[in-house]
Amino acid sequence: MSSNSYFVIVGTRDNPLYEAEFGPASRGDGGGHQKKDEHKHLNQFIVHAALDVVDDLMWGTNAMYLKVVDKFNEWFISAYVTASGTRFMLLHDAPNQDGIRNFFQDTHELYIKTLLNPFTETNATLTSPTLDTKIRALARKWL
């Protein structure tokens, strides 16, 4: 519930469709805040590097939830692949398999609902504020 996480939905062309960061609500001390800002841009690189591993693993198994696929320093990367090749990546520091699996499944359902809108183009960024609110609520519930 209190771990820091960074969640990305990656399209089939390795482009991020949606990004969000979750973490503990309060950031009291300025020192801690600064440290987190330094690592923010690294998150994209770490997830991008993990995409290669996901690409290898996704053809080996029938499952959608590929648990922890990569590790970087103290961060773990978990992945989930949908039927049409969209990848959901979560960068987190505390492994919590069940919660993460449920989070991915609920987010997948929201993604399908967004996709059913005929005005969303494939591989388009998902900018709906309602979607954002819902994903954050799911993150608070499961992570």
Add this chain to the structure above:
Amino acid sequence: MSQQATRSSSSHAKRPPILERNLAKGRSNEVSLSALAFLFCEMLSYATKKSSGIQDMEKKLSDFGYRVGLRTLELIIFRDRPGRRDTRLLNVLTFIHSTVWKTLFGKPADALEKGTDNEDEYMISDNEPNVTKFIAVPKEMSQLSCGAFIGGIVEAVLDGSGFVSAPSDFTPRTKVSYNVYDLGRQS
């Protein structure tokens, strides 16, 4: 998209926003065949107006079908096999032949065959596709097959599952046949 009975009076009620609707199958998600046929007619006349020839029109219909197919793939997998996806070509083809056809058209496709002259050619046949049941093709466009729409759906399902495919032939009224190139991923 199914052949069963129509929706009731809920069409006038305020619908919940898209992210709060239920994805599970149910009576409220079914549409009548007449509504579908009407929509398809309009799609065809739109495509006729905007395109310059038969090839172009088939491509347009195929594009329409592609957009439907992507969403269909995700939705069917979500409803029928949550948490598992197909990685092998034959499984995907069988999936299309039975589940996709049954969900979209109410009955499984009539046959799934492997082409004899070409290693990577497969054919899915449907003797009476119900989207084209009410379409009459004029003589000067007899080369046209409205099955291009269905072909687009199949192409999207194959594409989404990771197999590159190119339609090789739409025999009017019956077969949809595909060259499927598997990029060496399966053993």
